[in-house]
Amino acid sequence: MKLIQISVFLENRRGRLSDVCSLLGKHEINIRALTVAESDDFGILRIVVDKPQEATMLLKSNGFVANITEVVTVEVADKPGGLANVLAVLSKHAINVEYMYAFLAKATAKALLVFRFDDADKAIEVLKKNGIRVLSNKDIGSL
Amino acid sequence: MIWNEKMECMDAHNLKNIQSERLHDTVAYVYKNCPLYKSKLDAYGITPRDIKSIDDIKKLPFTAKDDMRDSYPFGLFSTPVHNLAEIHVSSGTTGNPTVVGYTKDDLKLWGEVMARVLCCAGAEPHDRIQIAYGYGLFTGGLGFHYGSLEMGLTIIPASSGQTKRQLKLMTDFKPRILACTPSYALYMVEEARELGLKPTESSWEIGVFGAEPWSESMRKEIETQWNMLATDVYGLSEVIGPGVAQECKYKAGLHLFSDVFYPEVIDPKTGLDVKDGQRGELVITTITKQGIPLLRYRTRDIVSIKYERCKCGRTSPRISKIMGRTDDMIIVRGINVFPSQIEHVLLGIEGTQPHYQLIVDRKAGELDELEVLVEVEEKIFSDEIKKLRGLEEKIKKEIESVLGVFVRVRLVEPKTIERSEGKAKRVIDKRMV
Incomplete structure (x- = not known):
């Protein structure tokens, strides 16, 4: 139950993030979650969208360097300690997090956590065993 | 003073005789000792007997930087490697670097031309010189070193970098001469101020700056900031390193030591001479070297040349500052x-x-x-x-x-x-x- 995230290379230049977002917007692609990782002179935009295949094609044909990364998204209660619980499970099983970001689902009391693991399959197994809900792209599309 | 008054102030007629004789000898020497040059000359149907006067130089084929790369490492040498006293390398266009080698006599020649350079800039025997060009494979540091030894200067072989230490050496030992790249000379100004020194009160009176292009405005800046005379030196490792040409105090072009490095200025497209005073590519033939003599080496540097006697008394031809390149080479920190x-x-x-x-x-x-x-x-x-x-x-x-x-x-x-x-x-x- 891996989820598709699109990663886009962004030069540290005015308007680049805006360019990506307006391109997606013009084509009716909805961004569900977003984070930007930055270094001195470039950034990596990571997004989860409702139509990942279409979005990737679109970005590439418009000259962006983009690729698809498999991430794991889990659902936790939006309350103090929600994230800590999940991390405790991962830590206990020695699962490495490359990076993560969080977003809130609309009109629910749930928070969603997007994880990039070095070993996604093992992570999913551990998470499920511990009763943590792992979401698919379909779930995301309908949020 | 003029280091080698006889050669540097020689009248045109006598100079031509010497150049003619040396060119003939060099062609005969490479023909005999360098198979690559022999086959090159054979392909042109030329034997050393065809080279009687310096004017016959036009019959000779050019040598390009690519010839050095293609014959890496020692193919263009006219001396077995065991006769070399020193080997230096500089950048090549791709892959392999450009290799040059000096016999003991070549090192003597290097010392001689660099002594001419230092005198031309205004150095006097027993002056102290701070050499802040890099020592090592780069020819800058050692070239200045040999010339300073030859003319009897007291050498502070600081090499490049470590600006604070450079400034301390200057303050404590009071060298009169500074040798480094012009951009480094400017760079040291700020550092000196930060250390609380007054650049205009430095011990340096004469700078011998080169290894990169610089302009008249940069010269003015260096001269004002340090209160020193800033002179330009020219050279390239393929020919010898620094020591090919140098400005005198009149700063009216760089005196090129044409009794040992014969210059031509050509149209890079046609290979023919440009008119005197016109811009063109500088081509140099080394007419006294042993290790790796080069015939009509295309420097890819754009200059103009003039042949009138200078106010300083030297008759050597003078080249302009480098006005550009025929290729896309750039020089970064020398x-x-x-x-x-x-x-x-x-x-x-x-x-x-x-x-x-x-x-x-x-x-x-x-x-x-x-x-x-x-x-x-x-x-x-x-x-x-x-x-x-x-x-x-x-x-x-x-x-x-x-x-x-x-x-x-x-x-x-x-x-x-x-x-x-x-x-x-x-x-x-x-x-x-």
Whole structure:
């Protein structure tokens, strides 16, 4: 139950993030979650969208360097300690997090956590065993 | 003083006789000792007997930098390697560096021409000289060293870098002469001020600056800031290193020691002489060297030349400051850089495409900065910052090990590098020299 995230290379230049977002917007692609990782002179935009295949094609044909990364998204209660619980499970099983970001689902009391693991399959197994809900792209599309 | 008054002030007739004799001897020497030159001359149907006068030089084929690369390492040498006293290398266009070698006599020649350079700049025996050119494979440091030894200066072999120490050496030992790149001379001004020194009160009275292009405005700046005379020295390792030409105190062109390095200025397209005083490519024939004598070596430096006697009394022809290059070579902190070297490195790194651009900049009072932009392709793109940073670091290290110059590598989006008529612009030089 891996989820598709699109990663886009962004030069540290005015308007680049805006360019990506307006391109997606013009084509009716909805961004569900977003984070930007930055270094001195470039950034990596990571997004989860409702139509990942279409979005990737679109970005590439418009000259962006983009690729698809498999991430794991889990659902936790939006309350103090929600994230800590999940991390405790991962830590206990020695699962490495490359990076993560969080977003809130609309009109629910749930928070969603997007994880990039070095070993996604093992992570999913551990998470499920511990009763943590792992979401698919379909779930995301309908949020 | 004039170091070798006999040769440097010789009348045209006698000079021509000496040049003619030396050219004949050099052609005979390479014909006998360098199979590559022999076959080159044979292909032109020329034997040493055809070279009777210096005017016959026009019959000889040119030698290009690529000839050195293609015959790497010793193919163009006219001496067995065991006769060499010293080997130096500088940048090549791709892959292999350019190798030059000196016999013991060549080192004597180097000392002689560098003594002429130092005297021409205004040095007097027993002056102290601070040599802040790099010592090592680069010819700058050792060339000045040999010349200073020859003319009896007291040498402070500081080598390049470590500015605070340079300034301390200057303050404590009071050298009258400074030898370094002109941009380094300017760079040291700021540092001196920060240390609470007054640059105008420095011990340096004469600067012998070279290894990179610089302008009259930069000269004025150095002279005002340090309150010193700033002179220009010219040379290239293929010919000997520093020691080919030097300005006297009149700063009216660089005196070229044509009794040992015979100059021509040609149209780089046709290979024919330009009119006196017109710009063209400087071509040099070494007429007394043993290790690696070169016939009609194309320096790719654009200059003009004039032959009138100088007010200082020297009759040697004078070349202008370097006005440009016939190729895309740039000089960064005194080091020759060819864009093709960067291309070569990128092609060698898995997944990178040779889509790159060099940006050279020099902020006021600072040293040259070389930035390499590399376009990110899908193959090397990763969603993880550390992988991309790792790639940047790898490219940086490999380029630095090839060039010997610090660089900053910046990953950019595809097609951001300006392409004019389909051809990418490889070098953007923002320096105000």
